[in-house]
Amino acid sequence: MKPVLSHLLRPADLSRRKATHVRLVPDAGQLEALADRLGVDALRKVRLEGELRPGPGQDWVLDAALGATVVQPCRVTTDSVTTRIEEPLRRRYSPDYEVPAGDEAEMPEDDSLEPLPAIIDMGEVLEEALALSIPAFPRASSAEGLDLSATPPGAKPIEDDKIRPFAALAALKDRLQGKE
Numbered sequence: 001m002k003p004v005l006s007h008l009l010r011p012a013d014l015s016r017r018k019a020t021h022v023r024l025v026p027d028a029g030q031l032e033a034l035a036d037r038l039g040v041d042a043l044r045k046v047r048l049e050g051e052l053r054p055g056p057g058q059d060w061v062l063d064a065a066l067g068a069t070v071v072q073p074c075r076v077t078t079d080s081v082t083t084r085i086e087e088p089l090r091r092r093y094s095p096d097y098e099v100p101a102g103d104e105a106e107m108p109e110d111d112s113l114e115p116l117p118a119i120i121d122m123g124e125v126l127e128e129a130l131a132l133s134i135p136a137f138p139r140a141s142s143a144e145g146l147d148l149s150a151t152p153p154g155a156k157p158i159e160d161d162k163i164r165p166f167a168a169l170a171a172l173k174d175r176l177q178g179k180e
Helices: 028-038 122-133 167-176
Strands: 020-024 042-054 060-073 080-094 113-115
Touching: 020 122, 028 042, 028 122, 042 122, 060 122, 080 122
Parallel strands: 080 113
Antiparallel strands: 020 042, 042 060, 060 080
């Protein structure tokens, strides 16, 4: 799927002697499209800024900072929750990196390592990093004191003591030792 914001860099065309400065700031229309794609109410002040620099060998390293303000509904009350995201971002692109084959693969120790593409789309990097940084279960401050227990009609709510996984074993142990 094509990213909402596109900023293409071809490493073969970049200087191997110095870093290339990268700064992406989506306009209002791009922010709205990005918010729709990510399933949030609104995005404000989104920015990706950093450097793509030559690494060891033929590698390239992206060190950047992602900043964004996200507005999304609380998962409990549906009130709007505003979250500020400030995340460091590091990607290391290597022509020697091979994507593991097979159904199951070990996670590499360096999770910033990726294969070096012919073209790096900074808009795609921004969108991926933002999607991973958005809180999955935002909660409004008004949701903190809510009692969210549910019981069928006529049933008594389960008490906190009964929920503990070892409460029944402790009671059995006490009974076996003659304690009541």
